[in-house]
Amino acid sequence: HGKTEPFHVATPLLESWALSQVAGTAVFLKCENMQPVGSFKIRGIGHFCQEMVKKGCRHLVCSSGGNAGIAAAYVARKLGIPATIVLPEGTSPQVVRRLEGEGAEVQLAGKPPELRTHSPASFSHPLPREGNASLVRELKAALGTPPAALVLAVGGGGLLLGVVTGLVEVGWQHVPIIAMETRGAHCLNAATKAGKLVTLPDITSVAKSLGAKTVAARALECALECEILSEVVEDAEAVYAVQQFLDDERMLVEPACGAALAAVYSGLLGRLRAEGRLRPAPAPVVVIVCGGNNINSRELQALRTQLGQS
Numbered sequence: 001h002g003k004t005e006p007f008h009v010a011t012p013l014l015e016s017w018a019l020s021q022v023a024g025t026a027v028f029l030k031c032e033n034m035q036p037v038g039s040f041k042i043r044g045i046g047h048f049c050q051e052m053v054k055k056g057c058r059h060l061v062c063s064s065g066g067n068a069g070i071a072a073a074y075v076a077r078k079l080g081i082p083a084t085i086v087l088p089e090g091t092s093p094q095v096v097r098r099l100e101g102e103g104a105e106v107q108l109a110g111k112p113p114e115l116r117t118h119s120p121a122s123f124s125h126p127l128p129r130e131g132n133a134s135l136v137r138e139l140k141a142a143l144g145t146p147p148a149a150l151v152l153a154v155g156g157g158g159l160l161l162g163v164v165t166g167l168v169e170v171g172w173q174h175v176p177i178i179a180m181e182t183r184g185a186h187c188l189n190a191a192t193k194a195g196k197l198v199t200l201p202d203i204t205s206v207a208k209s210l211g212a213k214t215v216a217a218r219a220l221e222c223a224l225e226c227e228i229l230s231e232v233v234e235d236a237e238a239v240y241a242v243q244q245f246l247d248d249e250r251m252l253v254e255p256a257c258g259a260a261l262a263a264v265y266s267g268l269l270g271r272l273r274a275e276g277r278l279r280p281a282p283a284p285v286v287v288i289v290c291g292g293n294n295i296n297s298r299e300l301q302a303l304r305t306q307l308g309q310s
């Protein structure tokens with residue numbers, strides 16, 4: 001592997017018959033769950049780590065909810081340098097196992113780590129968003145014409161910022177973005193309502209990967225400047241979407257990703273069109289399936305029981 005080629009793969013843009021039926025419009029899925037690290041994180045963190053190593057970094061340290069950590073550990077292994085990943089208590093055992101499998105040193109922190117401190121997952125740095133912008137270049141290559149809307153999940157706003165950067169780069173800056181959060185991890189929505197950054201007292205959503213208490217300032221600026229619809233779904237809707245997606249497409253993703261899929265499964269897309277907040281267009285709606293490793297069949301069952309869905 002050349003040191004400068006990106007570590008991410010160009011993921012499939014899957015036309016989903018099932019989700020198109022539910023949404024009543026064409027829905028295409030950008031399958032970032034198929035990245036070698038199980039989520040889109042390889043695009044931003046991977047690019048960031050490569051640049052840091054070029055600048056002489058010899059040890060990657062990343063505090064993470066797990067997915068950014070796996071991406072950093074994967075890149076560190078590929079580049080032949082050590083990695084230390086700081087994780088919150090209660091991270092899924094399979095994430096710890098994968099990190100150790102990648103050769104990383106794992107440190108379990110107390111509360112979910114404040115991601116912005118010393119982690120490449122910090123959302124203020126421009127490199128992760130440049131990496132995430134590669135996703136939109138692939139969409140442009142695959143679709144040619146702009147989608148009717150782009151649906152994505154928001155934690156600290158890194159994915160959102162990367163997508164905005166990519167849309168501007170390919171001349172699709174007018175494509176509406178539907179920015180999905182779960183209640184209890186809705187730092188962007190709270191900020192857009194307040195017109196300024198808001199720090200949530202705690203993360204109470206089961207979608208721990210969306211667990212940034214404060215959204216990146218640049219993401220709030222984007223939400224106020226660009227055509228971004230900030231929407232919040234309940235944990236129950238996100239977990240229901242995970243289950244429906246598993247049955248519809250036979251792929252298992254985290255509740256964080258369920259938040260994006262819930263734009264379809266909760267009927268939100270239809271409501272936005274009915275309210276005229278989303279122009280009905282023949283063009284497809286693209287949902288970014290961000291993936292995530294903090295889930296398995298047993299954990300999904302436990303979540304469904306906890307939320308009274310089984």
Ligand SMILES: COC[C@H](NCc1c(COP(=O)(O)O)cnc(C)c1O)C(=O)O
Binds near residue numbers: 210
């Ligand atoms: C605690 O976790 C923060 C970060 N996950 C972020 C994340 C997001 C949100 O992306 P963001 O908006 O933070 O760029 C969405 N979907 C998935 C599957 C994610 O893992 C991490 O893994 O360290």
